[in-house]
Amino acid sequence: MDQLFAKLSDILGPGGLLTGDDAADAAKSVWTRLGQPLAVARPRSTEEVSALLKACHAAGVPVTPWGGRTGLVDGAFATGAVAILTDRMNRIEEIDKQGSTMTVQAGCVLQTACEAAEAQGLFLPLDLGARGSATIGGVVSTNAGGNRVLRYGMTRDMVLGLEGVLADGTIVSALNPLIKNNTGFDLKQLFIGSEGCLGIVTRVVLRLRPQPTSQDAAFLAVETFENLPRLLRLFERELSGTLSAFEVMWREFYELVTTEPAKGRPILPHGAPFYVLVETLGADQAGDSERMERALEKALEAGLVADAVVAKSKAERDRMWALRDDVAQVARNGPVFTFDVSLKISAMEAYLAGLKAALLERWPNATMVVFGHLGDGNLHIIAGVGERSARKAVEDLVYGHLQKVGGSISAEHGVGLQKRDYLACSRSPEEIALMGRLKAMFDPRNILNPGKVLEPAEAPAAGPELASAETGLLG
Amino acid sequence: MDQLFAKLSDILGPGGLLTGDDAADAAKSVWTRLGQPLAVARPRSTEEVSALLKACHAAGVPVTPWGGRTGLVDGAFATGAVAILTDRMNRIEEIDKQGSTMTVQAGCVLQTACEAAEAQGLFLPLDLGARGSATIGGVVSTNAGGNRVLRYGMTRDMVLGLEGVLADGTIVSALNPLIKNNTGFDLKQLFIGSEGCLGIVTRVVLRLRPQPTSQDAAFLAVETFENLPRLLRLFERELSGTLSAFEVMWREFYELVTTEPAKGRPILPHGAPFYVLVETLGADQAGDSERMERALEKALEAGLVADAVVAKSKAERDRMWALRDDVAQVARNGPVFTFDVSLKISAMEAYLAGLKAALLERWPNATMVVFGHLGDGNLHIIAGVGERSARKAVEDLVYGHLQKVGGSISAEHGVGLQKRDYLACSRSPEEIALMGRLKAMFDPRNILNPGKVLEPAEAPAAGPELASAETGLLG
Structure with a gap:
């Protein structure tokens, strides 16, 4: 291991390899179990990721990619592995205003990317609670969703191009900036959402949208479950193209987030079985607000809504979202x-x-x-x-x-x-078998975030170091 | 070969295997070179596709999937192969109104699927010239695009779930109907757009949208290229969420489709270097038309547009699209x-x-x-x-x-x-190498639409039958 660490230190330069207490410090997280990584590697470039993977591959030592470490499924658990922390690869390399795309390194924090787009009048529509810590590499590797999937899709739908590094260090660069590109198999899909098990994402080209300039929100009480999908379809239809969120809170959730010690207060009285937060994003504040009112009237007329409040200000909209986001209240149970x-x-x-x-x-x-x-x-x-x-x-x-x-x-x-x-x-035996074959092809020595998503297929082919690492990992 | 044909006949039942003149007749197409298939197989179910692939795999005989055979890159060229024609697998199995999805067999014609969705107040937004003959299996296998990609994405973006058959007959069924589904590697992406080289698509679950009830279109003359992207971004911004097409015709195209013997007549005078067809789809005819007018005013004020006409009726809209679609005029050159x-x-x-x-x-x-x-x-x-x-x-x-x-x-x-x-x-050596490895893993005997997308890696591992077929294919 010392020999590998010396090699990695050489590759990564000053401050590039954390070991001992420094590595343990980096592994402290309130969000997720990070385990005890062998070391924490902090590459500065795709080439360094490639070199370090090549070295780890040769040594049969596992690696686990670390972005913001805000995942919720222990996908960054790194006991027995070298953690690859992307915090030194955090640049926004290009924003193409004409093409409405941005090229970003994996370690860039989501919110930073969103703000950079906004500064150019553009919009990166990925919105989730961890926006201030999650990285682009992380949201791509986990195909993050969030609040506006209804309109803009998952992360997968925003990735036009991708550069990744395979287990053996091969750089596969496909930084396509085009919405349409049907030239053979769509390899980037294998990196997106595969949680670092098939390769390490180093850079991506993201599709941007025009920055919305109007926003509307309403808060509704609904009496029966079957009215929820009807209401959803009514809003989808009437608010054509602008509906950006349709969030439902079951009674128990709503009561938790609107009673002491929660800070929130009821927007509509307690007692309904369901509460809905509807949001639109557009470019015509007066017209969009009118549409929202009209859609609500139709919903009331159709008997789909028992009670409703329309947000009249940003403060009121924020208050609605604050209820939805105050998930921490569930700890009271x-x-x-x-x-x-x-x-x-x-x-x-x-x-x-x-x-x-x-x-x-x-x-x-x-x-x-x-x-x-x-x-x-x-x-x-x-x-x-x-x-x-x-x-x-x-x-x-x-x-x-x-x-x-x-x-x-x-x-x-x-x-x-x-x-x-x-x-x-959720997946058939044939699907799991095919995933296993892909894993074996992409990562024959099982060094890429091993044990995540799929059970390790068999005893690893590598030396004793890997065997002991595996034991730690599975322990 | 006779032995294989007897087996396939058994599997496929009456009318299920066309050979000789019948096969040659099926291979007549004005659109694309179909070559001389060994036979044309017409399975009725996923199980029959599986059985026939298993037989062809064992015999080392190539197969080429056939949908509507309206492709433009000879992707269905079937000399030396058994063509798998999906015309007997053309059912719409389910439309889930609440979930806004449809489950469709591969052989269903695109337009049929669109009309079935429309009958339920829903919308399958894939729109392309070959809509009356292209099949769902074909548009999925080629990741078809078309006129409304700007708003709704490519076919890939509409596929939620997919069932396919691997080279050896293994059925991989992942008929997921959910917009969000992050359970491991997204295998369906390997079937979408890979032109039948990694597996045969048999069924898909498609995401539907609410049927738009308003439509607007305008026709613009633009003086400089640099104004085109500005105009595009202005419309994207102002027509938030409703912009469905932004089609540009260069001067030479516009003149061809608006002069005898073309049926079309100029909508705006000749002489501008660029003409643009803008379309929106929405749910509020009066409001949407107003927005279109307002966006146009802004474009005129900003000097981005030299001249403009707004369609006042469906007939006028159709006339605009008819110019755009009269591609046949280019034959006059x-x-x-x-x-x-x-x-x-x-x-x-x-x-x-x-x-x-x-x-x-x-x-x-x-x-x-x-x-x-x-x-x-x-x-x-x-x-x-x-x-x-x-x-x-x-x-x-x-x-x-x-x-x-x-x-x-x-x-x-x-x-x-x-x-x-x-x-x-368009693809780097590393990408092409990785595609080749995927092809080898999914299709080790190279029987799936061989020679398409990628060059055959090496001499096939099968017997003399395959060797001669290959010769024909590459001839």
């Missing part, structure tokens, strides 16, 4: 487990009812709090059963019920280590 | 070669000027007609030099100049056989 799933809207009501009944049957004091991006079929479920040790039993229920309705165990957070053992709930 | 490329908007003007100069230098009577989806960076270039035999020389110029500006040799048509030899103009 004691130890809880959070889930990020997606399923057909038509299956949601029965799924949640069945799951809640199953939880209550086993733990009579169980709590279940639900909210989510309904427009994307994405629900966040927070379950508390009073015991931290019950995680697996709760997971079995959540994912077991989900499997029956063809849902996805990960809508936007990814698989990482946490959901790996449940992958078969 | 004698034998021509058509190109489908994309490049950065900022590089377009110099690229076209350089290319035209190079064509004229070599062929003083050369013609070059240009039009395209400027919003996507996608240009269609029609070059005529008077000699049909000059194809390669013209290709060398078009792609050679394109390579210098980092353009793409195929924006939306794909690579097929026609562009294969130029792949290196």
Whole structure:
């Protein structure tokens, strides 16, 4: 290992390789388990990533990419691995105003990229809670979603070009800036959302949009579940092209975030089973506000909405979003487990009812709090059963019920280590076998973020160093 | 071969295997070279596709998928192969109104799928000239683009789930209906746009949108190239979310489609260097028309537009689109070669000027007609030099100049056989090598549409039958 570290130090220059206490310090996170990396490597360029991968590949030593380390599925757990921290590769290399694209290094923080686009009158529409720490490399590697997927898609839909490094150090540079490019297999898709298991993302070209100049929001109370998709489709239709969010809070969530000690206060009275936050982004404030009012009137006339408030100012809009974002209140239910799933809207009501009944049957004091991006079929479920040790039993229920309705165990957070053992709930044996074959082809020595997404196929082919690292990783 | 045919006949049932004259008849097409398939197989189900692939795989006999056979790059050329015609797998299996998705078999004609969605108040926004013959399997396998990519994306962006069959007959079913689904590697991306080289698409789940109820169009004359991207960004901004097309016709194209014997007549006088067709789709006819007028006023005030007409009726809109679609007029320039490329908007003007100069230098009577989806960076270039035999020389110029500006040799048509030899103009050696490794992994016996996209890696591993087929294919 000393020999490898000396080599990596050479490649990475001063401050480029953290070991011992420095590495342990870098591995402290409140968000996610980072484990105990062998070392933390801080490359400054794609070429350095390539050289360090080549060295690790030759030595059979695993690597785990680190961006903002705000993931929620232990995808950056690095025990037994060299962590590749991208904090020295954080430049915005180019913003092409005519082409409406930006070229960004993997370590650039999402919010920094968003602000740089905005300064040019452009818009990078990826919006998520971790925006201030998550990196571009991280959101690309995990195909992050967030609040505006309904209109702008997932991260995958914003990536036009990508440069990545393969396990053996080969640089695959495909920094295409074009919306249309049908020249053979779309290799970048294998880097996007594969959580660092097939290659390390070093740079991307992102598609930008025009910066919206108007914003509207409304807060609604809804009496029945079946009115939710009707309402969604009504808004999609009436607010053609401008609907940017359709967030639903189940009663329990709304009550938690609007009662002491939460800072938020009710926007509409308690008592309705569902609350919806609707948002539009546009370019014509007067006209857009009128449309929102008109769409709401139609919804009221159709009996889809029991009560509604339209935000009259930025402060009121912010207040609505603040409720939606005050997820921390769920901790008031004691130890809880959070889930990020997606399923057909038509299956949601029965799924949640069945799951809640199953939880209550086993733990009579169980709590279940639900909210989510309904427009994307994405629900966040927070379950508390009073015991931290019950995680697996709760997971079995959540994912077991989900499997029956063809849902996805990960809508936007990814698989990482946490959901790996449940992958078969959402993917067929043929799919998992094919993923395994891809993994084996891209990473024959299993050094790329091993153990994430897929179980390691077999005993690694490398020397004793890797074997002990693996043991640590799986321990 | 007789033994294989007997087996395929068994699998496919009555009318399921066409040979001899019947196969030759099926291979007649005005659009594309289909070659002389060994036979034409017409499976009725995914299971039959699986069984027939298993048989062909065992025998080492190539297969080439056939949908509507309206491709433009000889991607369905089937000499030496069994063509898999999907015309008996053409059902729309489900339309989920709440979830706004449809599940469709590969052989369903695009227009049929669009109409079925429309009947439910929903919208499948893929729109291209071949809509009446192209199939869903074909548009997915080639990642078709078309007129509304600017707003709705390519076919790739509409596919939520996909079922495909691998070379050895393994069915990989991932009929996910969810917008958000981050459970491991996104395998469907390897089937989309890979032109049947990695697997055969059998079914897909498509994302639908609300059916627009308003439509506006305007026709503009523009004096300088640099005003085009400014105009595009102005419309994108002002018509937030509703801009669905921004089509540019260069002077020569506009004159061809508005003079005898073309049926079209000028909408604006001849003489401007560029004409633009702008379209919006929305849900508020009065409000949307007002916005279009207002955006146009801003464009006129900013000096971006020299002259403009707004369509006042569907007939007027149709007349605008009819000009754009009357591509057949380019045949009046004698034998021509058509190109489908994309490049950065900022590089377009110099690229076209350089290319035209190079064509004229070599062929003083050369013609070059240009039009395209400027919003996507996608240009269609029609070059005529008077000699049909000059194809390669013209290709060398078009792609050679394109390579210098980092353009793409195929924006939306794909690579097929026609562009294969130029792949290196748009993809790096590392990318091509990685594509080759994927091909070898997915299709070790090289039976899946061999020779398309990539050159066959080496002498096939199969028996003499395959060897002779290969010879035919490459002849």
